[in-house]
Amino acid sequence: MATDEDAVMWVEKYRPKKLDEVVDLKDIVESLKSFMRNPKTMPHLLLAGIPGTGKTTVALCIARELFGQNWKTFTLELNASDERGIDTVRDRVKDFSRYSRAAFGNVPFALIILDESDQMTGPAQTALRRIMETSSRTSRFILICNQSGKIIEPIQSRCAIFRFSKLDRNAMIEQLCCIAKKENVSLALEAAERIVDYAEGDLRHAINALQAASAYKDGFVDEKIASQVIGEATPAQVQIMIRKALYGDFVEARKLMYDLIGSYGFSGSEIVRQMQRELFKMSTLTPEEKAELSNIIGEYDYRLTQGANSDIQLSALLAQFAKVGKAKGESS
Amino acid sequence: MKEDLLWVEKYRPKKISDVIGNEEAKAAFVEWLKSKRRSKKAVLLYGPPGVGKTTIVNAAANEFGFKVIEMNASDTRSEKAIQAVAGPATAFVALDTFSSESKGNILFMDEVDGIAGNEDRGGVSAIVKIVEESRVPVIMAANDPDLEKLRPLKKVSTLVRFQQVRIPLIIAMLRKISHREHIEAEFEALERIAQNSGGDVRSAINDLQSLAEASKTLTLQDTVTLSARNRDISMDETLRRYFSAKSLLEASILLSRSSVDYDDLLMAVGDNLPRRYSDPEELAEAYDFVSRADMFRGRIGTENWHLLKYFYNSMSEAAAVSPESYKPFSFISPPIRIITLFWTKSKRTMLDCICGKIGQRCHVSRASAKQDFVPYVKIMLTKKITEPVVSWLGLEPDEVEFLTKMNKF
Numbered sequence: 001m002a003t004d005e006d007a008v009m010w011v012e013k014y015r016p017k018k019l020d021e022v023v024d025l026k027d028i029v030e031s032l033k034s035f036m037r038n039p040k041t042m043p044h045l046l047l048a049g050i051p052g053t054g055k056t057t058v059a060l061c062i063a064r065e066l067f068g069q070n071w072k073t074f075t076l077e078l079n080a081s082d083e084r085g086i087d088t089v090r091d092r093v094k095d096f097s098r099y100s101r102a103a104f105g106n107v108p109f110a111l112i113i114l115d116e117s118d119q120m121t122g123p124a125q126t127a128l129r130r131i132m133e134t135s136s137r138t139s140r141f142i143l144i145c146n147q148s149g150k151i152i153e154p155i156q157s158r159c160a161i162f163r164f165s166k167l168d169r170n171a172m173i174e175q176l177c178c179i180a181k182k183e184n185v186s187l188a189l190e191a192a193e194r195i196v197d198y199a200e201g202d203l204r205h206a207i208n209a210l211q212a213a214s215a216y217k218d219g220f221v222d223e224k225i226a227s228q229v230i231g232e233a234t235p236a237q238v239q240i241m242i243r244k245a246l247y248g249d250f251v252e253a254r255k256l257m258y259d260l261i262g263s264y265g266f267s268g269s270e271i272v273r274q275m276q277r278e279l280f281k282m283s284t285l286t287p288e289e290k291a292e293l294s295n296i297i298g299e300y301d302y303r304l305t306q307g308a309n310s311d312i313q314l315s316a317l318l319a320q321f322a323k324v325g326k327a328k329g330e331s332s
Numbered sequence: 333m334k335e336d337l338l339w340v341e342k343y344r345p346k347k348i349s350d351v352i353g354n355e356e357a358k359a360a361f362v363e364w365l366k367s368k369r370r371s372k373k374a375v376l377l378y379g380p381p382g383v384g385k386t387t388i389v390n391a392a393a394n395e396f397g398f399k400v401i402e403m404n405a406s407d408t409r410s411e412k413a414i415q416a417v418a419g420p421a422t423a424f425v426a427l428d429t430f431s432s433e434s435k436g437n438i439l440f441m442d443e444v445d446g447i448a449g450n451e452d453r454g455g456v457s458a459i460v461k462i463v464e465e466s467r468v469p470v471i472m473a474a475n476d477p478d479l480e481k482l483r484p485l486k487k488v489s490t491l492v493r494f495q496q497v498r499i500p501l502i503i504a505m506l507r508k509i510s511h512r513e514h515i516e517a518e519f520e521a522l523e524r525i526a527q528n529s530g531g532d533v534r535s536a537i538n539d540l541q542s543l544a545e546a547s548k549t550l551t552l553q554d555t556v557t558l559s560a561r562n563r564d565i566s567m568d569e570t571l572r573r574y575f576s577a578k579s580l581l582e583a584s585i586l587l588s589r590s591s592v593d594y595d596d597l598l599m600a601v602g603d604n605l606p607r608r609y610s611d612p613e614e615l616a617e618a619y620d621f622v623s624r625a626d627m628f629r630g631r632i633g634t635e636n637w638h639l640l641k642y643f644y645n646s647m648s649e650a651a652a653v654s655p656e657s658y659k660p661f662s663f664i665s666p667p668i669r670i671i672t673l674f675w676t677k678s679k680r681t682m683l684d685c686i687c688g689k690i691g692q693r694c695h696v697s698r699a700s701a702k703q704d705f706v707p708y709v710k711i712m713l714t715k716k717i718t719e720p721v722v723s724w725l726g727l728e729p730d731e732v733e734f735l736t737k738m739n740k741f
Binding site for chain 1: 612623627631672673684709
């Protein structure tokens with residue numbers, strides 16, 4: 001495994017540089033490598049899948065394999081969720097795709113990597129579609145997203161789509177052990193398992209957890225330390241907020257909601273997503289109750305996209321939780 | 333006729349002679365409308381709200397067989413929009429003009445003083461152009477004709493002034509409606525409503541309906557809750573009457589009258605509902621209505637203002653979930669959101685900046701830097717303040733301190 005010696009965060013230090021080094025994605029890597037052999041044949045790419053499964057890594061590998069050392073000159077990397085307005089797409093992408101037509105070797109185009117492109121607004125995607133058409137002689141796009149469904153059809157049909165699934169548990173454990181060895185950290189197998197299970201197929205998350213754990217007691221991670229780190233890193237506010245709402249303290253729940261929005265800058269949809277995730281970890285609820293509450297979250301997730309004021313929708317969601325909580329209290 | 337109809341609609345006069353007060357203005361308007369050769373092609377009716385400007389136009393059209401094509405403040409009135417609606421209506425004399433039934437179109441622009449400077453760019457000059465080219469009568473109405481921006485309109489129009497309707501006429505009107513609605517009303521009560529209205533017939537009828545519709549009786553005692561009519565019902569007053577509304581109707585009449593901004597109203601109601609409804613079921617139901625209202629607000633965006641009535645409907649429903657459970661309470665103000673965002677701004681900016689640095693280095697968005705990196709970086713820094721991570725990410729000392737002291741989320 002090649003390492004980026006400068007990098008301090010292990011996710012960067014051990015990020016594969018070549019497609020061959022990428023773990024557990026054999027099929028995808030094979031098809032991509034055929035494009036690398038003859039870059040002229042490479043279409044626009046759409047890489048879709050849950051976080052931490054290697055999409056960005058694969059995109060960066062492609063850039064390196066196409067352009068070698070100078071890859072940064074010929075690659076525009078944009079994070080659509082940070083810069084997702086229609087203006088960004090128009091200005092930066094358009095300018096870059098126009099000016100970087102300097103062909104490199106036998107690669108007749110520049111590369112534009114748009115990460116989290118499912119966060120782009122509808123109008124921005126429509127603008128993007130047009131730009132993809134007009135600049136197809138001078139540039140190739142790699143769009144990265146979690147849900148390909150949120151990408152408009154016309155863009156999907158212009159891309160070769162690759163789906164990344166959850167990484168294999170054993171491959172992830174192996175990866176952690178490998179990193180630990182290189183960092184001279186003695187990592188107990190149970191600790192690696194604990195971390196991997198917590199990360200739920202997200203390798204980036206797992207590696208970050210490992211690095212934090214190894215800072216705990218220099219160079220030594222056992223299961224106890226792993227659990228401790230996980231406990232400390234797990235978001236707690238959202239779960240407390242859910243509990244307060246369910247057990248009759250709506251006003252307090254709403255205060256926590258405003259703390260999440262204010263102090264941490266979470267958006268309405270981020271909070272809803274976290275609620276969905278935390279809900280299923282709550283041991284005090286029956287599966288039926290979780291299903292009912294999950295349905296409610298789904299409804300308000302939708303309403304958030306329709307409404308004008310996310311505070312209202314979140315408050316209404318918490319009020320529904322309080323109602324369910326009351327019924328639950330009365331029946332038991 | 334539907335029971336929940338507003339009385340102002342139910343009893344809106346169909347004939348010119350049924351419109352009360354303003355005899356002089358009515359005569360001037362009718363003369364203008366009937367004359368074959370008008371000196372000016374447009375007429376501008378102006379005067380305070382609720383004195384019958386809109387009513388007289390519709391009554392006259394009804395009587396003389398015109399078809400009214402109306403644009404009011406809820407429509408966008410940019411130059412383009414006005415031409416799209418009014419252009420075709422004014423360019424041709426309607427085909428059925430020569431039949432005995434219809435005399436063709438009249439174009440009615442209500443609330444022209446509400447034409448906004450920016451959103452409705454070119455609106456006033458577009459109207460002037462329409463007036464000049466129009467082959468059909470153009471009628472405009474405004475509350476305040478002295479606005480500078482309306483000057484071009486005044487030049488091309490005959491001005492007709494409407495005044496407050498005299499109190500005795502309003503009392504007579506209220507008596508007639510009470511009679512038809514089978515309400516036993518004390519004369520003094522009607523007198524007080526009329527006086528309180530300050531010559532605004534519409535508000536007087538609304539007051540009568542909200543005070544007497546449910547009970548079918550009206551005493552002077554009932555009218556003590558009438559506050560001196562103030563055109564601008566303040567936020568506090570709006571909230572007080574909103575949350576204490578005894579019926580859906582009362583709430584919707586109130587909201588139709590209050591001039592509180594709808595976005596402010598949405599926030600204020602969102603904050604105060606928990607104080608109004610203590611029962612979780614009622615609270616959930618009320619929030620559900622407010623949530624629906626918010627969805628309408630979202631769909632309105634900046635142009636679909638015709639949806640505003642659904643917004644107000646849903647808001648009214650939220651007020652009337654359980655009128656019997658109302659107890660007075662003090663309001664939360666200013667909005668929690670604004671206070672929270674104000675006090676936490678520096679925290680948010682700091683965190684955002686840190687996440688931006690992480691994102692740069694590790695190829696992730698700020699949002700995922702916050703969720704997938706910050707908790708772990710925090711642990712590393714808490715354990716060892718000299719972590720090489722600090723210089724690699726380019727964190728400033730105050731950012732390091734912020735991270736180590738930050739509460740977990």
